[in-house]
Amino acid sequence: MILERIxxxxxxxxxxxxRALIESGxxxxxxxxxxxxxxxxxxxxxxxxxxxxTWTWREHAYLMLHKPAGFECSRDPQHHASVFSLLPRPLVxxxxxxxxxxxxxxxxxxxLSDDGAFIHxxxxxxxxxxxxxxxxxxxPIEDAQIEALRExxxxxxxxxxxxxxxxxxxSAQTLVLTIQEGKYHQVKRMVAATGNHVEALHREAIGALExxxxxxxxxxRWLDTADFEALxxxxxx
Numbered sequence: 001m002i003l004e005r006i007x008x009x010x011x012x013x014x015x016x017x018x019r020a021l022i023e024s025g026x027x028x029x030x031x032x033x034x035x036x037x038x039x040x041x042x043x044x045x046x047x048x049x050x051x052x053x054t055w056t057w058r059e060h061a062y063l064m065l066h067k068p069a070g071f072e073c074s075r076d077p078q079h080h081a082s083v084f085s086l087l088p089r090p091l092v093x094x095x096x097x098x099x100x101x102x103x104x105x106x107x108x109x110x111x112l113s114d115d116g117a118f119i120h121x122x123x124x125x126x127x128x129x130x131x132x133x134x135x136x137x138x139x140p141i142e143d144a145q146i147e148a149l150r151e152x153x154x155x156x157x158x159x160x161x162x163x164x165x166x167x168x169x170x171s172a173q174t175l176v177l178t179i180q181e182g183k184y185h186q187v188k189r190m191v192a193a194t195g196n197h198v199e200a201l202h203r204e205a206i207g208a209l210e211x212x213x214x215x216x217x218x219x220x221r222w223l224d225t226a227d228f229e230a231l232x233x234x235x236x237x
Contacts, residue, residue, distance in 0.1 A: 001040065002039065003027065004018045004037040004038065006043050006046065006057060007027070007048075007050075009057075009094075010058070011089070011093035012093070018037070019037040023037060026050055026051060027049070028048065029046070029047070053088075058222075060113060060115040061096050061113055061114045061115075061222075062113050062227075063223065064110070064215070064223060065086060066215045066219050066220070071086070073102055080104045084096075086220065087112075097112060097114065099112060099118070099122050100122070100182060103185070103188075105200075107200075107202045108133075108211055109203045109206055109209070111223075125181065128180045129180065129231075130179070130180045130205075131178065131180070131205065132166075133187050133202060134176055134204055135175050135191060135198055136198070137173045137198060137199060138173075138199045141173060141174075141175055144194075145191075145194035146167050146168075148194045149163070149164045149190060149194060150166075155193060162181060162186065164177050164190065166178040173199075187201060207233075209227055210230075
């Protein structure tokens with residue numbers, strides 16, 4: 001594949017812009033400047049440096065982001081900054097999308113990708129992917145509220161009660177809640193249905209994939225082999 005097409009596939013602009021970038025001497029491969037836009041390379045595993053940043057060619061982008069509060073999971077945010085403003089421009093240009101959404105005030109693990117099949121697999125209700133949240137409540141948590149979350153609460157506009165897969169109290173006003181449906185504002189609505197109120201919400205895990213403690217709010221990284229394994233469906237029962 002010629003270098004112009006390689007850069008274009010990785011989100012570095014239009015074909016014309018990528019050609020101009022290469023011809024300006026901004027692209028380095030194996031420590032040497034490559035200014036021939038028609039130079040051919042095998043893209044698989046190819047590493048190239050642009051403006052001091054090294055990139056590796058990837059057919060698709062698979063990312064995790066530690067979402068901070070105050071960011072909307074939208075390319076057209078209404079009231080706050082977009083989570084896409086936290087990503088390098090090439091990733092935005094290659095049209096990565098949020099794999100599900102978190103409210104602007106919810107923090108924690110957010111996946112992004114430009115692979116439609118991956119997005120569908122991890123958002124389809126049929127997959128029943130469990131998601132674990134740390135919930136801070138406005139008032140002390142009562143035993144009856146924990147029991148209600150485990151047994152199921154009926155939310156407005158729902159035909160059947162929704163039950164948490166797990167609900168464990170950690171402190172007077174903190175609980176860890178695992179759900180699998182992913183309905184609109186589900187955690188907040190479930191807690192409200194028990195007579196309490198969510199003050200802060202943080203997603204800790206999707207499936208067996210946990211947010212690394214080393215990933216600070218606002219930081220992102222590529223998913224690795226272990227991450228994909230953690231996202232694989234687990235047998236029920």
